[in-house]
Structure formats: structure tokens, C-alpha cells
Amino acid sequence: MLFAIPAIGLPVIGFFLYTHKVLGGENLSKYDRDEAPTFEVPENPEGIDRLNAYLNEAFGMHGQSATASTGWSAKRERFDAAGLARDHDCEFRKDSFEANGVTIDGAWTLVEGADPDRRILYLHGGAMTVGSDISHRPLTYNIAKRTGCAVFAANYRLMPENSRQATIDDSRAAYAWILENGPDGAAPAQAVGVAGDSAGGNLTLMVSHWTRKAGLKRPDAIVALSPNTDSTISSPSMKENLHTDLMLTPLLKDVLKAPRTLLLWGLRKAYGFNPSNPVISPIFDDLSDLPPTLLQASSSEMLFDDSVRYAAKANLQGSDVKFQSWNNLPHVWQIFDDYLKEAHDALDEIGVFFRENGLDGK
Template sequence: MLRHPRSFTPCSAGEGKPQARLPGVFFFWTVQKKRTIVARKYLYRLRYLKNFFYFVTGVYNICLHAIWADRYGCFVEKISREGFKVLSTRARRFNFFLKNVIKPPQAFIPMTPGVMRGLRWVVEAGNKVISRTPAHVSIKDVNAGGVPGEWTTCGDEIVQGKVIYYLHGGGYFFCSPATHRPFVWRLSRETKVPVLSLDYRMVPEYTLDDCRQDAVKGYKWLLEQGYDSDSIVIGGDSAGGGLTLLTLLFLRDNGIPLPKAAFCLSPFADMTATSPTFTSNLSTSHMFHKNALTKVENYLSAGKDPRDPYVSPAFGDYKGLPPLFVQASDTELLLNDSLLVVDRAKKAGVDVRFRLWHNLPHVFSVFSDFLPEGKAGVKEIAAFVNRHIHEESPALDNGS
């Protein structure tokens, strides 16, 4: 049996007519239509697969052990000080993950108390999965004047009688000492000093004043334990940096001995929601969208004057405060907060040092578990701490 080239049905030999004839144009149109439908379907699938790939790639790089960071940390620190704007592969991938996965939903998520609690749960749950504390790190729970906290030490040559008092960040509503352990134990290792990380009360259950009260209680508890104020360095990142400034202002205003020095990593210190870098750095910011920060600032300053120094420490009078170290990135939304703090401190005669890094995420030093630049940032902070608490020769350049 034979088939006519334009027929579905077989025909006998010698028969020139097919039993069913259809124009060739019909077959061409049908095939092209089917191809278009199939291609469109797979293009939709590829779009979702692409987004899933971006997410998995980001999580994969976060979860990797920081062997490369240990190997290249000093190199990154060296080239950054020489003025070269070079990012590690991990930093570029982390920036990509933050900008494409973490930042976009912030444009429309409402910052209600329920959402804040939900985000806190997600961060804490994720930290339990991702974070691992090495066996050589000692972590002990402590009651610091009625406020829970953690003592963290790393290394065998810990200097007794000196302490770093650390206040974690998280927008005053999420994170904890547990989420910041990778940064804290590295800071203890580099400074050979124990670190007290405070688990202060947070919004929405409590207020910004409650956060400050807990921070002051923890500091007073250290003094009661026999630590001299000249043996204490206080510091924090983001909201913890703002809380550090709030604590310093309160201690000075109430005649309580001030610590030897302080450091702030990208302090969250301006609650007016009018920062110019909210606009200028909106496209370059990797971690935050201005809508989310504006909602948080409005929530924290509700019913108060947002320019009150006990709400926005960036507008405080820094006269009489101890030496201050500020670290930030030039592409983040909260850059102006750091600039305001540094400007106020310089005008008040405070010995302030400012280190501005290029194209890195907010509080990049906190991510020292997997970012080479984070490890370099920790060493930079440790150099400042050692200069004051151990009275070593300065290892940092003058502030930018």
C-alpha cells in the first residue's frame, strides 16, 4: 500500500487520486500554531524556573561554609583600602539574591504588628537551619540585670576584666543574639575579649523606650559586676547601632560613666522618613526598599517628634561622647543616617572614624560567615576596639 503525499489514507498502486485531500497551507498553519502554543507554555514555565533558580542559587551561596572567605578576607581588605572597587564572587551573588528575592516584596508588604511577628518567626526559623556555631566557641546564657543575653567567647587567650557590649540589629522588631552569633564570635576572636550580646525587648510588643531601657539595664549590670567603664566598648549594627547611640545619650544625660569607645555599623538613627538616600540609593540598595523602611520609621515614631534625639539619635548632641567608629556602604538606603551621625560627632568634637565601603549590602560585616568583605569588616572593627580597649597603636586610617 502506498500513501499519497497529501493524504491521511493509503491508496493502491497506480491510483493517482488520494481519498482525502487538504491544502498544504492548512498543514503549515496547524503546525505553526501548535508550535506557538507549546513554546508559550514552556516560556511561562521557564520564567518560574528562572526565578526559582535565582532563589536556590542565593540560598546555596548563603549556606556554603566560609572557607573562601577565610582565604580571601585579607585580600579584599587590602584592595578596598587601596581604593579599588572590587567585589568577591560571593558578594556579587549575595547582592543579586537580595535585590531579586528579598527587596521586591518590601515595596508592598504592610508593616503591621502581625507582619512584624511573622517576619521575626521566619528569620529565627531560617537562622536555626542555616547558622552553625563552631565547637570552639563558648556561648552561655546570662541574666543581665533582668534582661536575657549571651556571653560569647572564642579562643584560649581571652583577656579578663574587659568586655564588648553588643546590641543586635533588626529594625527593633526581629533578630536576636542567636542570629548574630557568627559575627559576635569572630569579633571575640579578633579582640580576645568576651562579648555580651543583649536580647532586649522589641516592638510591636514593646516600645522604642523599652528597647533603650533594657540596653541601659544591661550596661548598668556590667558596672555592677565590677567592670570599669574604661574596660567596656559598646556597639551594634543597624537598629543596634541606633540603640547604641540612644544608650550613650541617656548615659551622658544621667551622669552615668560612659564606655571607653563605641562602634556603629550602618546605624538606623533617623526616624523622620525623609532621608535623601531613600531616593538617590533606591536603585542601588541591595537589601531594602524605601517603602518598608518608611513604614517602620513611621511605626517607631508614632505619637512622638521624629526629630527627638531619643527617637532619632542622628539629631542628638554628641558632645562628651567617647570615640566613635562608623562603618557603612555607599549604596545602601541608610547611608544618610551614618553621614548625619558622623557629621554631628565631628561638630561636637568627638574622635570619630568613618569607613565607607563600595557596593555592599546593609551591615555587610554581620554576614562574615560567608562574605569575604564581611570578614574584612570584622577585622576593621576589631582594630578600632583593640586600639582603645587594649591601648594598641592605631591600625586604621583617619576617617573618610
């Protein structure tokens, strides 16, 4: 016997189907994996208590919710202050270029003897709202030191003053620019890589995918540190690690309280894209025929399963995507090389990966 559906129920059903199938995208749970960490870390690694105290002060006491429309200037200043507090044995050379009517600036990180024709574009993290070539100097320096390449950190336009599309446009433009421009001026690159962390890892993977369609030289290597690959926020670790991720919890705890239907529509409004659009959620893209790619993430952070799922899908589709996992470490621990030995261990792996794929300027 068939049951009649009230006429008013059809629009409601249609609304929920659209929300969860179009905005939410395919069910990614088939890419979940439960594997032992690639690198085992003791429960309390040396330096972690001092680092956690810093993270509580920087992100807990001064935590900024992703839903906030103001207050980003102060957080940006704190991020840059952390970068300026360090001394690095290299040159940070400012540079800029014009693209799509916009001036995009940034800085080259140049260690002694750096090869100007082997270049790595660095796309900083910070939830698309904070971060700069200054705040991420510890990462650009360590990558430059381990590869001997010229590393350019681009200051893409930040949200919420600018659109999500602006972050995409600027990152793509920066990649196209370093193909033909180095620290000494116009000159074609012999080899080029892209790296980024967190939100910058999202942009890094987006650039990697985009080059397949743009008719540009594809990157020789891609490195994404704790990347956001799924902007629908569906990964299990987003909630499971809410209490172990001292950096992202203040940013996302209010967002995750929303019912999923409201969350997806809120994300649609904030991004100007369906959350499952592959341009902002690389995991929903075709992951075949990718450049050699390295992902690193900690099983204690909220974005852990974003990397797990991306690597699993990419490997199933035949791409050379390598995933390295650690445990008991914070989000983007690689930037805390003055606190954790494990940061240096991860950075060493990044250096090896880049050098094995043509980014060896030494």
C-alpha cells in the same frame, strides 16, 4: 501692601510649621558630604551574586513592610535559623538579669582565653522587630575573636508587641548591668565598649549619649554598623538607594511613599516620640564630648547618609568620630563573613579600633 490671611489658614500654617519644625527637626542637609569611599570595592565583589540571591530570598520574597502588624514571628525564626546554621569556635553562654521589673536575657560570646573583665555590649539590628543573640552570632563571634573580650548580646524587648521606650530602657539597663557583671558573675569591668548594627546601631549611639547624663562610666569605645541616626527618615540615600539596598527596601518602600507630613505623624504614632527626639534620633543631640566612635556604612545602602551626617556633625562639634565607608556592599555586610572578603576587612578594622581603645582582652 500686607495681605490678610484667612482665619482658617492660621491653624493650617501652625500645623505644618509644627510638623516640619518640631516633628521633623532641624534641616540636616548642612552635614551632607560627598567623599570617595574609604575602601574601594569592585562593582561585583567575589561572593556578591550568591549573597544577593540569599538576600532576595530572605528579604525580597519574604519581605516584611515596617507598617505590618503581624508576621514578625516567622521572620524572627528565619533570622535565628541563619544564626544556628553556622558553627563557631566559641561558647555562647546564656545569662539574664532583672531591671525595672523585667527579665532581660541574652548570651555571652566567649572565645578561648577571653578576658571576662573587658566587656562589649552588643545591640542587634532588625528594625527593632526581629533579631536576637542567636541571629547575630556571626558578628558577636567575630568581634570576640578579634578583641579577646567577653561580648554580651542583649535581647531587648521587640516591637510591635512592646513600645519603642522598652527598647531604650532595656538597652540602657544592659549597659549598666555589664559594668558590674561579667560572664562569671558580679565583678566590675576594667573596660567596656558598645557595638550594634542598624537599629542596634541607633541604640548603641543612644546609650553612648545617655551615659554622659546618667552618671555612669562612659564607654571606652563605640562601634555602630550602618546605624539609623535619623528617625525622621530625611537622609538623601533613603530614596536614592532604594533600588540598591536589597535588605531594607522591602521594609521601607511603602513607608517612603507617604507624603512627608503624613510620614512624620505616622512615625510619631509608631514611636511614641517626636521623630526628631534625640533619644531615637541621635543626630539631633549634642554631639560634642562623645567617646571614641567608629561608624561603618556602604554607599549602596539606604542608611548611608545617616552615618555621613552624624560623623560630619560630630566632628564639627569636636568629637572623635571616625567614619569608614565602602561601596557596592549591602546593608550590614559585616554579618556576611561567609560570603564576602570585605566583611572580614571591616571586622578587622573594628577589632583594631576596639583594641586601640582599651578593649584588648588578648
